[in-house]
Amino acid sequence: MKLFLSALIASEDPSQTHHWLFPEKAEIIYGGIASCIIFAGLYKIGWPMIVKAMNARTAKIQKELDGAAAARSKSESDASGIRTALGDIESERRKILAEADAQATAIIADGRARLLKEVAELEAKAVADLAAARGRSGEELRGEIARLSSAAISSAVAASLNERAQQDLIEGFIKSVGASK
């Protein structure tokens, strides 16, 4: 090999080629072989690594995609839960409002009924008081008339009881007692 190289160097001027564009034939052959070897080595050694790297990258990307999908799914689930919760809150709010309305209606109805009852009772009491007052006034009036009548009668009787009347009463008493046996 060393001899081959020495001969090559000795016979050829490396700075001179037979074509201004193409290299020497041998150089093409050796270069081609070397290139093939290199490419073969690259294919044999580098390609799996590239494939592996690409696969790893693909897996990583897939993993990230899967994670994103899971996150999205979770987010959608959370969003659904929140929407459900919002729906529940709305339902609860409506329920509470409905109950409050029902209670308010019941309270108003109860208060109205109580007020109506109280008004009816007050009216009945007022009527009874008026009747009692009328009765009392009537009783007082009758009592006053009776009192005045009694006083008038007493005065009239006392005025009419002169000596003659007194004697007549005494004689009448004696006569009635004497005849009562």
Add this chain to the structure above:
Amino acid sequence: MSDARIEAYSRALFEVAQAEGNLQIVEDELFRMARAIEANEKLRSTLTDASIPAARRQQVVEELLGGKASNTTIQLVSLIIGAGRGRELPAIVDRLVQRASSEQQREVAEVRSAVALSDDQTKRLAEALSKSTGRKLNLKVVVDPSVLGGLVATVGDEVIDDTVRTRLEQLKTRI
């Protein structure tokens, strides 16, 4: 005042009046005096007021009865008032009248009239009441203007009421 004390005073008055020989007059005068004390609040309070000296109360009695009652009656009332027993005088006199009536086998009949009765009326009334009740009566007439007119007689538990006051009361009740 206890019954025993009232009884003792009434017996003492009875004995004195009987001893003086004018029991009927004294009894009658004491009876009227007792009714007057019962009817007159001012007189009763004056004769029973312990803050007034006994001599002053006795003087009131003498001024009140002087010339209108026998001396025995005045002295007996004065004795009761002076002893501070003026409040019990009506009860003592009532017991005396009962005792005097019992001595005569009679029962006390109290008659109230608005005006005084004449002797004739008193006699006829006593006869009428005796006839009506069937008992001998010792009639005591009390002049009581509050009866207005007519008479009311009380013999024991029996009451015969024919007064104008009662009739008016009945009329008022009916009115």
